[in-house]
Amino acid sequence: MAADPVAIARDLICCRSVTPAEGGALAFLAHLLGSAGFAVERVTFSQAGTDDVENLYARIGSGAPHLMFAGHTDVVPSGDEKLWTHPPFAGEIADGKLYGRGAVDMKGAIACFAAAALDHLAKHGGRPKGSISFLITGDEEGIAVNGTPKLLPWAAERGEKFDHCVLGEPSNDAALGDMIKIGRRGSLNGTLIVTGRQGHVAYPQRADNPVRGIVSLISAVLTEPLDKGSAHFDPSNLEFTSVDVGNRTVNLIPAEARARFNIRYNDNHTLTSLQRLVETRLAAAAGDRVRWRVEFEPSNSDVFLTTSGPFVDLVAGVAARVTGRTPVLSTTGGTSDARFIKNYCPVVEFGLVGQLAHHVDEHVPIADLENLTAIYREVLAAYGV
Numbered sequence: 155m156a157a158d159p160v161a162i163a164r165d166l167i168c169c170r171s172v173t174p175a176e177g178g179a180l181a182f183l184a185h186l187l188g189s190a191g192f193a194v195e196r197v198t199f200s201q202a203g204t205d206d207v208e209n210l211y212a213r214i215g216s217g218a219p220h221l222m223f224a225g226h227t228d229v230v231p232s233g234d235e236k237l238w239t240h241p242p243f244a245g246e247i248a249d250g251k252l253y254g255r256g257a258v259d260m261k262g263a264i265a266c267f268a269a270a271a272l273d274h275l276a277k278h279g280g281r282p283k284g285s286i287s288f289l290i291t292g293d294e295e296g297i298a299v300n301g302t303p304k305l306l307p308w309a310a311e312r313g314e315k316f317d318h319c320v321l322g323e324p325s326n327d328a329a330l331g332d333m334i335k336i337g338r339r340g341s342l343n344g345t346l347i348v349t350g351r352q353g354h355v356a357y358p359q360r361a362d363n364p365v366r367g368i369v370s371l372i373s374a375v376l377t378e379p380l381d382k383g384s385a386h387f388d389p390s391n392l393e394f395t396s397v398d399v400g401n402r403t404v405n406l407i408p409a410e411a412r413a414r415f416n417i418r419y420n421d422n423h424t425l426t427s428l429q430r431l432v433e434t435r436l437a438a439a440a441g442d443r444v445r446w447r448v449e450f451e452p453s454n455s456d457v458f459l460t461t462s463g464p465f466v467d468l469v470a471g472v473a474a475r476v477t478g479r480t481p482v483l484s485t486t487g488g489t490s491d492a493r494f495i496k497n498y499c500p501v502v503e504f505g506l507v508g509q510l511a512h513h514v515d516e517h518v519p520i521a522d523l524e525n526l527t528a529i530y531r532e533v534l535a536a537y538g539v
């Protein structure tokens with residue numbers, strides 16, 4: 155009998171695993187996978203000033219190829235539970251849909267991969283030809299310091315080597331099968347600081363108002379696009395998120411103005427070349443009129459692209475066969491744990507449809523859970539694991 159992804163998803167949704175709480179979700183997975191013959195490790199990571207977070211690593215098989223499924227059991231809070239038609243941690247089914255926090259992001263996909271793996275093992279006498287592993291964190295929706303970034307080096311230290319990874323984040327845009335994420339833009343935060351000279355508003359000639367300077371620099375930086383995009387990426391984009399002077403006095407010209415910005419950048423740039431580009435443009439706009447400096451924050455979100463090739467083709471081909479849609483190979487959206495995994499093995503992101511992630515009444519059609527399980531099952535078969 156085939157494993158039931160809906161039952162597994164319901165059990166997971168009933169665990170209140172709001173970051174950083176484990177909520178019973180990893181214990182449930184550990185039992186499920188352990189009973190199927192996986193060697194299961196539960197690891198807790200800590201760091202001063204952050205909550206301890208539990209994580210799970212499970213592997214079956216010892217040979218190659220080694221396919222890793224990555225995901226997170228933690229979820230964002232439900233918000234006011236009274237706003238939900240079906241309680242967020244009850245796993246209720248209505249009109250062919252499973253309701254609950256994490257249904258699409260991403261307990262549903264974990265349930266589908268677990269069911270697919272159990273089916274695959276049952277078909278092969280309980281043992282894969284290669285190796286299948288689960289790398290599951292409880293710290294993706296939070297600050298993500300005690301999850302994947304520590305779990306990967308921990309696994310590498312034990313000698314774990316992965317050939318490919320499927321990350322089960324909700325990658326599809328509007329319907330199952332319409333999108334696979336094969337890369338992500340980088341993200342860089344910075345602050346532009348313009349210094350002037352404080353003075354009385356009635357005597358501007360005795361002062362130097364940094365507001366004038368920062369306005370001209372902001373405008374100059376926004377005028378010219380950073381690039382035109384690339385084969386797999388949209389154009390890079392710089393957004394100012396805050397402009398601050400912090401001056402509450404009506405007759406005072408302030409001494410300093412600050413503007414914070416975030417850049418989502420593509421593979422035309424590296425972190426360093428992008429910083430140089432921004433500085434060059436600011437310098438040109440400022441000339442010797444405006445005194446400025448820019449402070450970039452350290453970033454752990456560099457741009458990456460999983461080169462198209464047999465593995466991307468395999469996942470895309472299976473998704474197309476099962477759903478009848480041709481998935482777009484996309485690099486849109488925010489960052490994900492793929493930014494850490496890509497340093498260990500090629501990674502593609504394919505899960506459920508993302509539209510309802512983090513929403514009130516988050517839910518997933520039962521049909522999507524069944525089809526995603528079928529896709530994962532076929533990926534395991536085609537991968538030859």
Ligand SMILES: [Zn+2]
Nearest residue numbers: 259260294323
């Ligand atoms: Zn997620």
